[in-house]
Amino acid sequence: MIDVRDLDVELGGMAVLDAVSTHIDEGRFVGLVGPNGAGKSTMLRAIGAVLKPDAGTVSLDGESVHDLPSRAASRRVATVPQDTSLSFDFDVRDVVAMGRTPYRSRFRSSVDPAGEEAIERALDRTETEEFADRSISAVSGGERQRVVLARALAQDTPILLLDEPTASLDINHQIRTLELVRELADEGKTVIAAIHDLNLAAHYCDELLLLSGGRILESGPPERVLTEANLAEAFDARAVVSRHPVTGAVYVTALPERGGDREGRVHVIGGGxxxxxxxxxxxxxxxEVSAGALGEGDSDLETARLLGLDSVAVEPFSPIGSEAREAVAELIGAADVTVIGDCEVGTGNLANLECARASDALVVVEDRPFAERNYAGEAARELYGALVERGTVVGSGEVLGAVASAMERNP
Incomplete structure (x- = not known):
């Protein structure tokens, strides 16, 4: 459907796109992702024939989009720009009707039943019908964004280009808009959208193009594009890539840079x-932090995975078996300090405390008396008491200082 070959674009004497090539099949929802200034908006403008490249071609079904007459190009490609400000004061319905301009004769006015149907359908699908008779100057920024999308839908083109389509929308309408765009792609429309939110892009798009420095760094399914190495290279950011526990989609968590003044390994025992x-x-x-053993589905385990930490997992509501116990013992053996959280202890996870006996340095977090969270009886009480005698007992807000002190005492 869309073939981009060796696209070069210079703006203000600077190369914005450099030899960009890609192929996009019909009926695909493709997300353009990348840092600010990577060339996402410029690429959309070049594909939509709004901007003529300095070199290279953009072909739609084998025809160069830049060689097509304006009216012909507008029947193939509709664009929703990032800037949706409008310099005229028409009713919303009239703005949406402007999407039918490529189909109207310049020399005669005629009834356009198909156009009227397209306008009503666009108003309905974008949920803008309720304020269709209101002036465009009287609607909010988010409502105006939806009106401009409705105008593009009324244009009834096989290709839809969207530049940050959710930028002015609240979270409810972000989801509704992308659900609609996903439906349009499923119905056969080819969609290319520059999307700032990587997790929304991963959830809704069939494919992603990761742009960086005016080039395509990676392309393909979200799981291939959104890797920690690619994100570090493109965004110069520290991020962890996992799977969303509900949707199963690729999920990116951006993290602050690690502090440069802390070194050492810490194993954390927790749960719940x-x-x-x-x-x-x-x-x-x-x-360097590790955690476990923790049951699948435990929020502490999900946090460890989102942070990219080494962790030991067991089946939910199952005791820690010999294999998991060995893994915990190995992590504690490699750690400089072991932290025991203010967690509940039962027969299923008592092995965590037993493994902690081998730690060289212990920090015990106690916000609640152990008696209130002990479900493993006298054996657990005695074991916990022995760990407390060897360790430093602190509240949850004092752990970082206690770990630093333990590191100093046990270099």
Whole structure:
């Protein structure tokens, strides 16, 4: 459907696109992602014949889009720009009707039943019909964004280009808009959208093009494009790539840079969400952090995975078996400090505390008396008491300092 070959674009004496080539099949929803200034908007403008490239070609079904008459190009490609400000004061319905301009004769006015149907359908699908008779100057920025999308839908083209289509929308209408765009692609329309939110792009798009420095760094399915290495190269950012626990889509979590003044390894024992924040704080501080054993579905385990930490997982509501126990013992053996969170202890996870006995340095977090969270009886009480005698007991807000002190005592 769309073939881009060796596209070069210079703006203000600077190369914005450099030998960009890609092929996009009919009925695909393709997301353009990348840092600001990567060339996403410029690429959309070149594909839509709004901007003529300095070199290279953009072909639609074998025809150069830049050789097509304006009216012919507008029957093939509709664009929703990033800037949706309008310099005229028409009713919303009239603005949407402007999408039918490529189909109207310049020399005679005629009834356009297909056009009227397209306008009503566009108003309905974008949920703008309720304020169709309102002046465009009287609607909000988010509503105006939806009106401009409706105008593009009324244009009834096989190709739709969207530049940051959710930028002015609240979260509810972000989802509704991308659900609509996904439906349009499923119905056969080819969609290319510059999308700032990587997680929305991964969830809704069939393919992604990752632009960086005016070139395509990677292209293909989201799981191939959104890797930690690619994100580090394109955005110069530290990020963890995982799977969203609900949707199963690729999920990107951006992290602050690690602090340069903290070194060492810390193993954290927790569960039930008691150490999620602690895992984050220790990781950002610069420590190499591990966690476990934790049951599948536990929020502490999900946090560890989102942060890209080494972790030991077991089946939910199952005791820690010999293999998992060995893995925990190995992580504790490699750690300089072991932190025991303010978690509940039962017979299923008692093995975590047993493994902690081998730690060279212990920090015990106690916000609640152990008796309130002990479900493993006298054996657990005695074991916990022995760990407390060897370790440093602190509240949850004092862990970072306690870990630093333990590191100093046990270099």
């Amino acid at each position: 969400g008691t150490v999620s924040r602690l895992l984050y704080v220790l990781s950002v501080a610069g420590y």
